[in-house]
Amino acid sequence: AQSVTQLDSQVPVFEEAPVELRCNYSSSVSVYLFWYVQYPNQGLQLLLKYLSGSTLVKGINGFEAEFNKSQTSFHLRKPSVHISDTAEYFCAVRETDSWGKLQFGAGTQVVVTP
Amino acid sequence: KAGVTQTPRYLIKTRGQQVTLSCSPISGHRSVSWYQQTPGQGLQFLFEYFSETQRNKGNFPGRFSGRQFSNSRSEMNVSTLELGDSALYLCASLPSGLAPDTQYFGPGTRLTVL
Numbered sequence: 207a208q209s210v211t212q213l214d215s216q217v218p219v220f221e222e223a224p225v226e227l228r229c230n231y232s233s234s235v236s237v238y239l240f241w242y243v244q245y246p247n248q249g250l251q252l253l254l255k256y257l258s259g260s261t262l263v264k265g266i267n268g269f270e271a272e273f274n275k276s277q278t279s280f281h282l283r284k285p286s287v288h289i290s291d292t293a294e295y296f297c298a299v300r301e302t303d304s305w306g307k308l309q310f311g312a313g314t315q316v317v318v319t320p
Numbered sequence: 321k322a323g324v325t326q327t328p329r330y331l332i333k334t335r336g337q338q339v340t341l342s343c344s345p346i347s348g349h350r351s352v353s354w355y356q357q358t359p360g361q362g363l364q365f366l367f368e369y370f371s372e373t374q375r376n377k378g379n380f381p382g383r384f385s386g387r388q389f390s391n392s393r394s395e396m397n398v399s400t401l402e403l404g405d406s407a408l409y410l411c412a413s414l415p416s417g418l419a420p421d422t423q424y425f426g427p428g429t430r431l432t433v434l
Contacts, residue, residue: 306353
């Protein structure tokens with residue numbers, strides 16, 4: 207069975223500072239990896255994804271993530287955050303043969319202050 | 321293209337009642353997945369439909385059911401509602417799931433059970 211662990215439940219950060227959100231997963235088969243963001247009272251918006259190829263993936267709004275197969279990690283980073291980045295961030299894993307079934311981490315709440 | 325739409329956006333029911341939620345996927349998408357989001361359990365996969373057939377199922381009781389129509393629109397039904405069914409229900413669509421695709425989420429239906 208697969209599992210996804212987001213190591214921080216909440217990350218406070220000052221505006222224009224960098225942020226890293228950590229995600230580790232376990233799976234016995236190959237996986238696809240995703241980061242989604244959720245703003246209050248909204249659905250999930252895709253930030254970026256790793257399907258294959260380069261392990262460094264770039265997403266929207268200046269976010270990037272690196273897939274590390276040996277450490278089974280997929281950490282999300284942004285070099286300089288804005289107030290508007292305040293939201294909840296979810297790491298998700300989909301096994302390559304599980305079609306539309308995503309397994310989510312518990313989420314990391316990012317709070318950006320001036 | 322229009323995004324994933326869900327109706328209604330908000331719903332209030334009482335214990336013991338049943339409820340039906342609707343999801344219209346992005347045009348051309350044939351897979352629809354449903355997720356339940358609660359503060360305590362986070363985001364949990366309910367089931368996935370593809371070409372009117374259930375392709376994946378999560379660990380929810382039989383009170384939770386779904387179906388998909390020939391136009392790919394999907395409904396989920398919860399019978400004999402319990403207080404613990406209060407949640408945000410999200411649906412997501414995939415083009416087909418035959419290739420490494422990305423799921424796109426709707427805004428969700430907020431169900432409150434009194």
